Amino acid sequence: MxxxxxxxxxxxxxxxxxxxxxxxxxxxxxxxxxxxxxxxxxxxxxxxxxxxxxxxxxxxxxxxxxxxxxxxxxxxxxxxxxxxxxxxxxxxxxxxxxxxxxxxxxxxxxxxxxxxxxxxxxxxNRELKEKLLKSESPDEMIGKSDSLNRVRQMISKAAPARASVLITGESGVGKELVAKAVHEQSDRADKPFIVVHCAALSETLIESELFGYEKGAFTGAESIHKGRFELADGGTLFLDEIGEVNLATQVKLLRVLQEHKFERVGGEKSIEVDVRVVAATNRNLEDEVKAGRFREDLFYRLNVIRIEMPSLRERMDDIPLLMHAFLREFNIENKKNIKGFDKTSKSAMIKYSWPGNIRELKNAVESAVVMCTGDEIKMEDLPRALRAQGEEKVISIPIGITMDEAEKIIIQENLAANKGNKSKTADILGIGRKTLHRKLEELNIE
Structure with missing residues (x-):
């Protein structure tokens, strides 16, 4: 003291x-x-x-x-x-x-x-409160689906080990949450968890950010700067979007993983660190290796333990839980007391394909909370992509009818939806205007 x-x-x-x-x-x-x-x-x-x-x-x-x-x-x-x-x-x-x-x-x-x-x-007391808030945060892994439970099982097996972990999955699925869980369940939990968003750093910046630099190493380097590896000493370094790292930096990363030491930019003294590396990517690194964009030896060093994070489409059962968790969060943030989603909006949220995964879902709930003026989120409060899906019309074709009869129903319904506009109907059906006119005559469609 x-x-x-x-x-x-x-x-x-x-x-x-x-x-x-x-x-x-x-x-x-x-x-x-x-x-x-x-x-x-x-x-x-x-x-x-x-x-x-x-x-x-x-x-x-x-x-x-x-x-x-x-x-x-x-x-x-x-x-x-x-x-x-x-x-x-x-x-x-x-x-x-x-x-x-x-x-x-x-x-x-x-x-x-x-x-x-x-x-x-x-x-x-402050640290305890932070841990409690963290454990209750909607940014933690939420869900009871089989696919998410398999991820949890992998985390519990991977956490006690010292080996590198590679987390794969689409953008927005929550790969950083998996990395945090690996760290927090390990014996390094009381040590630093340092995040590097590789895609956000240019080729000229990434080396100095990872390894630091000495005073005078380049113009503007007025003092010693510790890199992320030094800051993570004793703890975990999370390299998000590792597939974006250039080949020159990949060589240096490989050396740290093999020898646990490196030099700062502009320095000669080797710095030894004890860092566990967890990496994540939304790319197929095997394909990147074949294309020569990612070093095979580095891939094997990172891919000791692999955890695949499922897309939201693969864990649809978790969508209602995530919706209500994010609703609680944004109610507090926006000082509102919205009780939930009406049937129509809830149905639209559950049926939506969520190409942006959890990140898109979270943004959609935040937007809906801001737009909602009542105590329940309605269809009109949802973002345009979800509203458009909810407004989609379905053509019902009975079983047991002929191909000509089915074709007639499809043409009639599309003409009605397009208010009789034949050019637009032909475009939607993927046929020429002349072909549409011929079919109208053949099928006796007025």
Whole structure:
């Protein structure tokens, strides 16, 4: 734990530093408020002790700044006997406690201990809340279909291993959710989960993003930049759309997977990392290998454990569950209380083919929530693609009739739908206008 002391009297700063170092804390010192705020902004400060009355930025201003911009850092104020009112005002502004000079170091140590324990408890409480929210989030894997349960079984088998995982599936099926689940069920769950969207990075950027760069490696590289592999050390690196990575970068990825080390761009020192790689693609990598666009050796390194995420068309039973999960989410986000979907809109949602998969479904529900003015989503609230499907008309042809009779029904229904427009009807039926006229005469259609 690191304590920052801010006081314009050097002997007080040094005395506090000696005391806290004996107690096992790291100590940083600042001679004024401005210097103290600069150290806080650099990070790594767990508790602040500041004098109230200093030239320039006062202790009261430090309290206001810290409690506003760094609310997780407890702050203790020191004051003389004549400025108790100022200390009380600092408490109202958010200070943890105050002490009067001359200081009772034993009492100060107890206050510091209590403040730091409170900080730790607050952080643990925040982390617990985040985990609870995460477990309830509609962005988690939702569904009870057999195909999704098979994915869950694969995740539970893959998670404890150290081997690379390749997740395949169409765009929008939730491949990143699978990667997160693999990470969270592994022994790396308390370590970083770093995501790289490979398709969003140009060929010139992807190498420096993955491996970092040294100061002066290129124009604009004014300081050392850690890459995603370094940031993921000890944890999991998720490479989304791995099929978009160029061949030159594929060679370097292969080396990291084989040797667990790399060099930053512009650097010579090898950096060793312990990173589990999970990759995802909506491409057929076997075809990419055959076409020479993806290295075969890298493919085999990534494809140790393969998890195929089904499309939404393959898990239609999950659509109602996803619809209502997203409805809950967007009700909260838009401060609405929509209770559900009417029969027509629900039927349209379930029958739709969802080429964009879960991503398209989520967007459709969000749009419907925004457009809905009542307590139930109706057909008119849905996006155009779903409304158009709901408006589609079906031609019913009875069993047992002749081909000529069936053809007559098809032509009559299409003519009626097109309000007698023969050119449009011919186009829809895929025949010429002359052919349509001949059939109208042959089948005695007026």
């Amino acid at each position: 690191t304590i920052l002391t801010i006081d314009d009297e050097e002997n007080i700063r040094n005395g506090l530093a000696d005391n806290f170092e004996l107690e096992g804390y790291e100590v940083k010192q600042a001679a004024n408020g401005a210097e103290g705020l600069e150290l806080i902004a650099q990070g790594g400060i767990d508790l602040v002790i500041t004098d109230l009355r200093m030239d320039g930025i006062s202790g009261s201003e430090v309290v206001q700044k810290v409690t506003t911009d760094y609310p997780g850092i407890p702050i203790i104020v020191l004051t003389g006997h004549g400025s108790i009112d100022d200390a009380t005002a600092a408490l109202k502004a958010g200070a943890f406690d105050f002490l009067t000079k001359p200081l009772d170091l034993d009492h100060l140590n107890k206050i510091v201990k209590n403040a730091l324990q409170g900080k730790i408890l607050a952080e643990q």
